[in-house]
Amino acid sequence: QVHFVESGGGLVQPGGSLRLSCKALAGLTIYIMRWYRQAAGKEREFVASITWPAGDTKYGDAVAGRFTVSRGPADNTMYLQMNDLEPEDTAVYYCNALNEWGQGTQVTVSS
Numbered sequence: 001q002v003h004f005v006e007s008g009g010g011l012v013q014p015g016g017s018l019r020l021s022c023k024a025l026a027g028l029t030i031y032i033m034r035w036y037r038q039a040a041g042k043e044r045e046f047v048a049s050i051t052w053p054a055g056d057t058k059y060g061d062a063v064a065g066r067f068t069v070s071r072g073p074a075d076n077t078m079y080l081q082m083n084d085l086e087p088e089d090t091a092v093y094y095c096n097a098l099n100e101w102g103q104g105t106q107v108t109v110s111s
Helices: none
Strands: 003-007 010-012 018-025 032-038 045-051 057-059 067-071 077-082 091-097 105-109
Touching: 003 091, 018 032, 018 091, 018 105, 032 077, 045 067, 045 077, 057 067
Parallel strands: 010 105
Antiparallel strands: 003 018, 018 077, 032 045, 032 091, 045 057, 067 077, 091 105
16 A cells, blocks of 8 residues: 655746646555646546656656656655646646555646
C-alpha cells in the first residue's frame, strides 16, 4: 500500500505558473511515477511520467512544452512545474504510482 502526500495546487491567472509535488511513501524505490488530471465532467487524462534513476520522461500532448516533470533523489518525490497555464488546465491533478492514486490537488486557472 502506498501513502501519498500531494501539495502545490491553487488558483492562478492565465499565463501563470504553479509547482505541484507528490511524495509516495512505499517502503521501496518506485521505478515510474505519473501525473494525471481530471477536469469536471471529463475522463482522467495522462499528464506526465518519469522513471528512476534514468529520469526518462513522457508528456501528454496537451501539456508538452509547458510542463516539466522531475524526481527528487531516490526518495519517491515527484514534481510538476507548470508554466504558461491556460484555463483548460483547470483540473484535479493526481499522483499515480504502483497502480495506486493520491488524493489529488485542485488547480484552477482563471482571471
